[in-house]
Amino acid sequence: MKEALLWEKLDDGRVICQLCNHFCTIAQSHTGICKVRQNQEGELVSLNYGKLIAAHIDPIEKKPLFHFLPGSHSYSIAAPGCNFRCAWCQNWDISQLNKANHPSRLAYTQPEAIVEAALNSGCESISYTYTEPTIFYEYVLDVSKLAKQAGLKNVLVSNGYMSDAMLDEYIPYLDAINVDIKAFDEKIHRKYTGAKLEPVLSNCKRLKKAGVWLEITTLLIPGINDDQAQVEGIAEFVATELGTDTPWHISRYFPQTQFQEREATPPVTILSAMKTGKAKGLQYVYAGNLGKGEDTYCPQCGKRLVSRSSVWLMENKIVDNLCPDCQTKIAGVWSGDGE
Ligand code: SF4
Numbered sequence: 254m255k256e257a258l259l260w261e262k263l264d265d266g267r268v269i270c271q272l273c274n275h276f277c278t279i280a281q282s283h284t285g286i287c288k289v290r291q292n293q294e295g296e297l298v299s300l301n302y303g304k305l306i307a308a309h310i311d312p313i314e315k316k317p318l319f320h321f322l323p324g325s326h327s328y329s330i331a332a333p334g335c336n337f338r339c340a341w342c343q344n345w346d347i348s349q350l351n352k353a354n355h356p357s358r359l360a361y362t363q364p365e366a367i368v369e370a371a372l373n374s375g376c377e378s379i380s381y382t383y384t385e386p387t388i389f390y391e392y393v394l395d396v397s398k399l400a401k402q403a404g405l406k407n408v409l410v411s412n413g414y415m416s417d418a419m420l421d422e423y424i425p426y427l428d429a430i431n432v433d434i435k436a437f438d439e440k441i442h443r444k445y446t447g448a449k450l451e452p453v454l455s456n457c458k459r460l461k462k463a464g465v466w467l468e469i470t471t472l473l474i475p476g477i478n479d480d481q482a483q484v485e486g487i488a489e490f491v492a493t494e495l496g497t498d499t500p501w502h503i504s505r506y507f508p509q510t511q512f513q514e515r516e517a518t519p520p521v522t523i524l525s526a527m528k529t530g531k532a533k534g535l536q537y538v539y540a541g542n543l544g545k546g547e548d549t550y551c552p553q554c555g556k557r558l559v560s561r562s563s564v565w566l567m568e569n570k571i572v573d574n575l576c577p578d579c580q581t582k583i584a585g586v587w588s589g590d591g592e
Contacts, residue, residue, distance in 0.1 A: 256296060259418050303362050321586045325376070330379070337435075372403060382410035383410075412453065432469055434470070436478040
């Protein structure tokens with residue numbers, strides 16, 4: 254356990270957590286919505302600091318980040334818990350707290366050990382992923398500071414629900430982020446995630462403006478967010494508010510053990526959404542879980558520049574950030590020196 258950052262004491266012993274946009278008011282002995290931040294005698298503590306439920310070496314393309322250090326590996330960690338309740342979550346068994354995955358049952362890993370493991374395994378970055386990194390922020394911040402000193406990049410894979418205060422503090426350490434926009438209808442977003450849509454969108458704008466490399470993902474689920482209005486809404490938002498050079502990953506959904514009520518997304522739905530994204534002017538639209546639609550093409554001359562197979566980089570023809578044929582600049586962070 255570790256004293257939490259970003260909270261305020263109330264006169265009656267309750268506390269307000271200011272880490273994410275839920276801004277939970279928490280009575281003594283209770284936890285917030287994420288279940289991993291608890292009011293202990295008027296002090297807010299993080300229950301999952303350093304309590305890792307997953308640690309793997311992944312290709313960066315798995316995050317997915319397609320325009321950030323392509324072909325590199327990222328040391329990927331997670332602590333249990335989440336501030337959303339998406340019924341279809343593919344990591345449900347580690348994102349939603351239960352007896353088996355409770356932090357009290359997990360061993361503690363020092364931040365230094367993560368950086369050492371990343372360096373020893375040849376990773377160029379550390380990714381805070383699988384569950385929602387916001388809810389183990391104190392650990393993310395400590396590891397990120399050490400990672401920066403060691404020359405490693407920091408990557409978040411997030412639902413984008415962090416508070417302004419967290420972003421104020423963390424953006425200087427953050428190099429790249431993939432934000433999952435889960436729906437583009439306020440009611441639907443609230444119904445299925447338990448959270449508001451607007452803060453997610455406004456955080457995306459802020460991250461882009463701050464110069465953090467940003468890619469967007471949408472998992473298209475039949476009957477929930479695959480209607481044309483929502484697909485067009487996301488495409489329009491990305492194109493106009495984040496820029497047409499922002500990559501958009503549109504992933505195919507497959508039924509999860511805890512959520513069988515929807516069929517797998519038909520491939521034609523993904524292809525149609527990709528078409529919509531391109532019609533809105535997006536230069537880099539990718540399919541996920543489809544077996545195609547993963548390559549990068551020059552937005553100017555159409556040359557295939559980066560070939561991928563699932564999450565694996567097969568070939569990268571980009572030279573000095575440019576298309577080698579027409580010299581068009583390709584948005585992204587293509588090498589470790591920031592170019
Ligand atoms: S991180 Fe968010 S969900 Fe968790 S206690 Fe704080 S405000 Fe609530």
